[in-house]
């Protein structure tokens with residue numbers, strides 16, 4: 001293996017946000033989209049923080065609101081701290097490369113927030129962002145993980161934070 005390979009990409013400087021979207025008061029289902037971009041797979045709405053100035057990143061709360069509007073046409077009010085499901089550094093590969101090593105970044109600082117939408121909510125998908133959507137419960141998430149059809153970062157999130165997301 002080359003030295004370049006061994007080095008790895010390190011932590012992605014753009015970081016990541018994600019949204020757990022529940023249907024009504026029922027926390028047993030979450031909204032998934034089929035991503036049109038890398039990694040092409042099922043995942044909750046998510047993305048990088050935008051750069052809002054020289055070496056200044058978007059606030060994670062602004063970023064998750066923007067991703068929800070861009071990916072599923074959902075406009076939510078600004079989340080508060082009670083909606084934070086997790087903040088953690090997770091191992092997951094990025095489509096972007098570390099210019100130093102040439103390797104793709106392999107971890108991200110994540111913020112995941114929880115939202116609730118009415119039962120009859122219908123996502124509006126942007127074709128370049130997502131090609132399909134569905135509600136999935138815990139069993140369906142586990143099945144997608146076994147089929148390698150869930151974004152690997154979210155496979156880890158749903159495995160490690162299962163009860164925090166779905167309840168006991």
Ligand SMILES: [Zn+2]
Nearest residue numbers: 012014094105
């Ligand atoms: Zn990244």
